[in-house]
Amino acid sequence: MEYLWALLVGLGLAQVATLITTVYLHRVLAHKSIQLHPAATIFMRFGTWMLTSISPREWVAVHRKHHNFSDVEGDPHSPHIEGYWRIMIANVYYYRREANNDNTLEKYAADLPYDRLDKVLLRNGTLGFGLTGVILALLMGLGPGLVALSTLAVVYLLLNAAINGAGHTFGYKSFQNDATNLRLLALITFGEGLHNNHHARPASPKLSAFRGELDPAWPVIRLLVALRLAEVVGKVDEGWENHRRRIPAPTAVGAPTEN
Numbered sequence: 001m002e003y004l005w006a007l008l009v010g011l012g013l014a015q016v017a018t019l020i021t022t023v024y025l026h027r028v029l030a031h032k033s034i035q036l037h038p039a040a041t042i043f044m045r046f047g048t049w050m051l052t053s054i055s056p057r058e059w060v061a062v063h064r065k066h067h068n069f070s071d072v073e074g075d076p077h078s079p080h081i082e083g084y085w086r087i088m089i090a091n092v093y094y095y096r097r098e099a100n101n102d103n104t105l106e107k108y109a110a111d112l113p114y115d116r117l118d119k120v121l122l123r124n125g126t127l128g129f130g131l132t133g134v135i136l137a138l139l140m141g142l143g144p145g146l147v148a149l150s151t152l153a154v155v156y157l158l159l160n161a162a163i164n165g166a167g168h169t170f171g172y173k174s175f176q177n178d179a180t181n182l183r184l185l186a187l188i189t190f191g192e193g194l195h196n197n198h199h200a201r202p203a204s205p206k207l208s209a210f211r212g213e214l215d216p217a218w219p220v221i222r223l224l225v226a227l228r229l230a231e232v233v234g235k236v237d238e239g240w241e242n243h244r245r246r247i248p249a250p251t252a253v254g255a256p257t258e259n
């Protein structure tokens with residue numbers, strides 16, 4: 001029973017980590033479509049450190065490079081270049097390979113230099129994740145604590161691999177780019193599964209574009225705005241041509257098509 005509980009705690013933490021990733025690392029830092037109140041920023045920085053062990057400067061640099069070279073030579077993690085299963089299984093390897101490249105960090109994350117808090121504490125991602133492990137073990141016992149921590153790590157890595165792998169392979173396209181939309185993946189990644197929409201309009205703070213698509217991070221962002229903890233900077237629908245698709249929605253064979 002306590003191991004089942006540990007599994008649920010791990011899944012819950014993986015969702016929190018995914019929410020922090022899409023709101024803070026992705027929409028706030030990488031694309032600057034949202035600004036956060038300093039109190040929210042500190043919460044996000046410690047959340048990133050303790051739940052993902054990611055360096056925001058590295059994540060942003062790798063991600064911006066991905067946008068710059070989407071699915072062509074130079075993309076840090078393209079399933080079209082490396083192969084679908086390699087990205088699904090070894091996404092973290094491809095991420096680290098690029099994150100270790102100082103030139104990439106200087107070129108793509110010059111606006112995010114390390115500050116004092118990074119230098120003394122947050123750059124040590126292993127320490128943050130280890131601290132989470134210690135807290136979980138103290139609260140739940142060593143065995144269940146380790147199960148919760150492992151579940152967090154495995155689920156978080158899998159979801160990110162799915163965005164980079166499946167999100168450039170399976171699903172439908174509303175816009176002309178190499179990424180794809182997966183509604184189900186969007187539900188468990190706080191909207192990131194709507195990856196075709198995102199590549200069409202990276203600066204949009206909201207990832208859903210059409211009826212039937214749900215970006216679960218958007219109501220959270222609206223709540224942060226209502227609490228004056230966030231401000232939306234990018235235009236929600238800019239570039240999406242009043243919600244008209246650039247690629248016509250597929251029609252059933254024989255059905256009358258619009259002209």
Ligand SMILES: [Zn+2]
Nearest residue numbers: 066168179195
């Ligand atoms: Zn992508």
Ligand SMILES: [Zn+2]
Nearest residue numbers: 030063067202
């Ligand atoms: Zn992006």
